[in-house]
Amino acid sequence: MIPVSNFITGRFNFTTSEDFVNLKEYDIPCSGDSYLLKETADALKMMLDDFKKEHKNIKISIVSATRNFYTQKKIWDEKWTGKRKISGVADITKITDPVQRALKILEYSSMPGTSRHHWGTDFDINNLTSTYYEKGEGKIIYQWLAQNASKYGFAQPFKNDRTEGYNEEKWHWSYTPLSKKFLKIWNELYKEDPSQFNKKGIFEGSDKVGHLAPIYVNSVSPECK
Numbered sequence: 173m174i175p176v177s178n179f180i181t182g183r184f185n186f187t188t189s190e191d192f193v194n195l196k197e198y199d200i201p202c203s204g205d206s207y208l209l210k211e212t213a214d215a216l217k218m219m220l221d222d223f224k225k226e227h228k229n230i231k232i233s234i235v236s237a238t239r240n241f242y243t244q245k246k247i248w249d250e251k252w253t254g255k256r257k258i259s260g261v262a263d264i265t266k267i268t269d270p271v272q273r274a275l276k277i278l279e280y281s282s283m284p285g286t287s288r289h290h291w292g293t294d295f296d297i298n299n300l301t302s303t304y305y306e307k308g309e310g311k312i313i314y315q316w317l318a319q320n321a322s323k324y325g326f327a328q329p330f331k332n333d334r335t336e337g338y339n340e341e342k343w344h345w346s347y348t349p350l351s352k353k354f355l356k357i358w359n360e361l362y363k364e365d366p367s368q369f370n371k372k373g374i375f376e377g378s379d380k381v382g383h384l385a386p387i388y389v390n391s392v393s394p395e396c397k
Contacts (some may be wrong), residue, residue: 182290337391
């Protein structure tokens with residue numbers, strides 16, 4: 173059994189956990205091997221099947237699902253050092269203030285140990301740009317999800333109804349019957365020991381910017397609290 177703290181912070185191998193399923197086994201379109209908790213996958217399958225009944229020629233594909241701590245750390249560290257480019261930033265290493273550098277990364281990427289993608293409840297669909305969802309098939313998909321996703325337990329955690337935290341992500345959806353519980357547990361873990369998120373060496377800049385973690389973890393739309 174995975175210790176609760178390890179699960180909530182993504183420090184485990186979801187590919188070998190009996191609680192997680194490969195979406196390929198559910199005939200859910202996805203990019204490579206993508207895993208979610210079984211309960212999430214069951215609800216997702218039902219929702220996508222119903223969407224397909226109304227829009228037979230429009231495909232919703234999962235482009236990112238569960239990510240563990242180590243994958244998130246790689247993404248974060250590569251963005252911090254400039255190895256992985258960020259849109260609109262020529263050279264992030266020229267931002268010498270660690271908090272300002274972190275804030276730029278935090279527009280769309282989580283610090284390892286704080287991502288909702290650790291939980292097996294959250295996934296990204298089709299296209300990771302907001303403009304895709306403003307016209308054509310993207311608009312049809314988004315409008316359908318906005319109207320119907322809650323019937324299956326899903327909600328968009330990062331909408332424009334927030335005053336802080338990540339930028340809006342129209343592609344990111346969360347299975348709230350579980351993710352609400354996991355959010356509470358994350359906050360309990362942080363309250364018990366903040367150092368597990370902000371001590372030096374956890375990830376690049378963790379001792380300088382880890383204190384921002386609760387702001388971003390908790391800055392979600394009301395449906396996800």
